[in-house]
Amino acid sequence: MLNIDPRSSKPIYEQIVDEIKANIVKGILKPGEKLPSVRELSKIITVNPNTVSKAYSELERQKVIDTVSGRGTFVSANYKPRDDDDRLNKIKSSIKDAIIEAYYIGLGKEDIIHIVDEAYKAMKGE
Amino acid sequence: MLNIDPRSSKPIYEQIVDEIKANIVKGILKPGEKLPSVRELSKIITVNPNTVSKAYSELERQKVIDTVSGRGTFVSANYKPRDDDDRLNKIKSSIKDAIIEAYYIGLGKEDIIHIVDEAYKAMKGE
Amino acid sequence: MLNIDPRSSKPIYEQIVDEIKANIVKGILKPGEKLPSVRELSKIITVNPNTVSKAYSELERQKVIDTVSGRGTFVSANYKPRDDDDRLNKIKSSIKDAIIEAYYIGLGKEDIIHIVDEAYKAMKGE
Amino acid sequence: MLNIDPRSSKPIYEQIVDEIKANIVKGILKPGEKLPSVRELSKIITVNPNTVSKAYSELERQKVIDTVSGRGTFVSANYKPRDDDDRLNKIKSSIKDAIIEAYYIGLGKEDIIHIVDEAYKAMKGE
DNA sequence: GTGGTCTAGACCACA
């Protein structure tokens, strides 16, 4: 379910955060749905429980999931997107970086648009 | 000239690498042009010379600049983009992450395309 | 295990890189095997940790080893040779230089072939 | 005549030394033949005279050329190859390194032999 | 515990 690469330079806990958010966006995880417990998930993806715990804390901080003590963790039912300049700037900055990097392997604007297209298709298709 | 934020989580040497590549793409730095020496740049952006050196080494490895021993470093005159699956995958992955993140602040595909547009305009405009 | 000569003109970090690659080729280090940690190796060969770190970074860049954050570094399990014109040219050039140099101590083609033979035997023999 | 690449990581003076030795081996420069003066050569290959001077000193040290004060420098007439363990070991070591490196771009023994062949042909052909 | 980054300061070869 979660695609984790322990050899990546991206920290594992961050990969978990991103994968869960991706699954929610894709509709694989639905609002209100229960997530596996820290222990369960750590076994499934063979990762240190502390790492999963850190990922869940981060997701909770971002209000993507809710933890009900003694009951478990759930995908937030009432997530409301709101303006967040910090995050918007990070997104812009990472897209800018990607564009520069693309230039250096010979890709132009059309290629970037195409990659964006593909990414959206993958989100709906899966 | 270079916009360095020492508090960013992105390593300083990487910021230097990215900024220089951005300046080349924008045409602010031209092929064959001499870059500031390691010691000069380290003074300008108040960073340790080793950090600048690390950035320059990385740029040299990527064939973005040439270092001529004893003479200095220069923007590569004959940069040829090559296929590089690893870098392409990194670009795709970072765009995918940006799209997910965008969803969480309420942005959709059109907004992403708009951001890409803006980024390209900024590159040519500056 | 690693044969390092601090008085050599070849940089120490490069010696470490070459020795480790040689040990992998010889089969002394096997795919997936854990390498000594940066601090360990630095003590073993009495060299500054930064120097070992630089060597490991270079090996990682060449995809010879994988570093798993917080866990250590490992011999790459799935190394796939790829075409690399730059490296091929370096090899050709260093062989050409060796041949010229050999001429000056009275060695001809047969002697070079013999040296190549010996080198291959040493690789398998050890 | 001399093929110098100022962007190479190999020092320029060393490139000059190697190129001159290569030309002697190839027969382009014959024993007893006069070499260009330091000033002349430095103009021809657009290099600092000090650099050429350093190259000539090194060649003289290796008894490849002779300097007759006031008359110029000449290719040694009576070069006698002799055993030189130091240089032999360097040659062996650099061939060993080349073989390891070759392994990592997927080349085997036959390929190396082929490269040696080519190098010898190039020496006679030019 | 692991590796990654950064600073400070030194020495060296090269041009």
Added chain:
DNA sequence: GTGGTCTAGACCACG
């Protein structure tokens, strides 16, 4: 003057 290497010692994130 230039960049390259190395040491010593520090701090940090990750697991």
